[in-house]
Amino acid sequence: MRYRHVSVPRLGGAEVLRLSSDELPAPAVGQVRVRVLAAGVSYGDILLRAGVIPGGPKRPFTPGYDLVGVVDQVGPGTRAPEPGTRVVALVRSGGYAEYALVAANRLVPLPEGVDPVEASALSLNYFIAQQMLHRVAEVRQGSTVLVHGASGGVGTAFLELAALAGVTVYGTCSAARADQVRALGGRPIDRDAEDFRRVVRGLPGGAVDAVFDPIGGPHFLRSYQAVRRGGVMVGFGQNAALRGNQRDLLTGAQGFLGGIVLPKLIPDGKRTLFYNAWSLEKSHPAAYQQDLATVLELLQKGLVKPRVGRTMPLEEAADAHRAMETAAITGKIVLVPAAA
Ligand SMILES: NC(=O)c1ccc[n+]([C@@H]2O[C@H](COP(=O)([O-])OP(=O)(O)OC[C@H]3O[C@@H](n4cnc5c(N)ncnc54)[C@H](OP(=O)(O)O)[C@@H]3O)[C@@H](O)[C@H]2O)c1
Incomplete structure (x- = not known):
């Protein structure tokens, strides 16, 4: 049987994305084959496609940081949810496909009654927001x-x-x-008309407990300046x-060195770090399962409502x-x- 998946054969703009067809692989030991019901499109997919994130998957690769699907086949001797079970996984690549091979230990059950598309929008x-707030910044009520x-x-x-x-x-x-x-x-700050550091300086204490910054480059240093001791x-x-479709390695390096590495040398009691969804895997091995299950449960209870912009078929991945x-x-x- 054949299956379809999107592939990135070379670095570049959206036009490099190809819809490919291959023989459906069997899961190896420790793996599960999942029939994909929904796969989120993430900015990280674009960064990997353009080569902005160092150490991305070897090309050609199938993009897709997350997937929601149904267990289709379990690898030999592998402990995993039974075929037919609906699951969620963060995989970094492989989601844009009708089927995906996923390490069994990445699978988290999809709670009863949760819509696969909403779960994909959430996962x-x-x-990552849950981990950054609670495990990295350790916010409390009143932060x-x-x-x-x-x-x-x-x-x-x-x-x-x-x-x-709170x-x-x-x-x-x-x-x-x-x-x-x-x-x-939230309390919005106009990113074009206002200087966020000035707004923060006007708060009690003149600084915030934590800043979360996806912009990078010289922006990291400005964010660091808004953090309290x-x-x-x-x-x-x-x-x-x-920029456009072009990676700007200089700006990337400026962000890491100027905004993350150099501030560590200043003895001001502030921390800087770069987080990604895999950052806590070594230091907190149980966190992946716990935190993904936590946010899925919040979705099931209706306590959070991720916004779904649009659903699209695989052939429209470039669009x-x-x-x-x-x-x-x-x-x-x-x-x-x-195939879903
Ligand atoms: N580290 C990880 O594991 C990980 C995982 C997932 C995502 N991410 C990162 O998270 C970021 C956001 O992803 P997303 O899926 O939320 O993307 P998104 O839905 O496209 O949102 C990004 C938002 O950033 C705003 N923006 C763009 N330039 C800005 C600027 N100069 N200053 C302030 N705001 C700006 C835009 O809103 P306005 O037009 O309203 O400004 C846009 O809505 C990306 O950088 C992505 O790579 C990281």
Whole structure:
């Protein structure tokens, strides 16, 4: 039997994405074959496609950081949920496909009654926001944080999860999306017309407990300046290192060195770090399962509501990337393979 998947044969713009067909592979020991019902389109997919994130998968690869699907076949001698079980996994690559081979230990059960598309819109964004808020910044009720890109998918996750934890969020966004941030309890800062450092200086204490920054480049250093003593600046993206379709390695390096590495040498009690969804796997091996299950449970209980922008078939993956790059669609774009 053959299956279809999107592949990235070389680095470049959305036009490099190809719909390929291959013989369906059998799962090896420790693996499970999952029939994919929904796969989120993430900015990280675009960064991997353009080569902005160092150490990405070997080409050709199938993009897709997350997937929701049904266990189809379990590898020999592998402990895994039974065939037919609906599961969620963060995989970094492989989601844009009708079937995917996934390590059994990455699978988290999809709670009863949860829609696969909504779960896909939630999984990566809410998982990383949950980890950054609670495991990295260790926020408490009454903490104040600053979130950049607060109107986006991850930004929305920060706003909803922070509200549940009693945390005040200031969020940079474009003026057009300020109401959206406000509606989720955030305090919008116009990213073009206002200097967020000036806004933060006007707060009690003149600084925030944590800043979460996906912009990168010189923006990291500015974010670090808004953090209080004992607080943390968490970089989690490098949007600035992608201009048009071209990677800008200098800006990326400037972000890491100037905003993450060099501030560590200043004895001011502030922390800086770059987080990704895999950052805590060594230090907190149980965190992946726990945190993904936690955010899925919040979704099941109706306590969070990820925004689905549009569902698209696999053959429109390139259009999905273009729409994300130009912010043409508000809310998460989710690919729904035809076999689902
Ligand atoms: N580290 C990880 O594991 C991980 C995982 C997932 C995502 N990420 C990163 O998270 C970031 C956001 O992803 P997403 O899925 O939320 O994307 P998204 O839905 O496209 O949202 C990004 C938002 O950023 C805002 N923005 C763009 N440039 C900005 C600027 N200069 N200043 C302030 N805001 C700006 C835009 O909103 P406005 O137009 O309102 O400004 C946009 O809505 C990306 O950098 C992605 O790589 C990292």
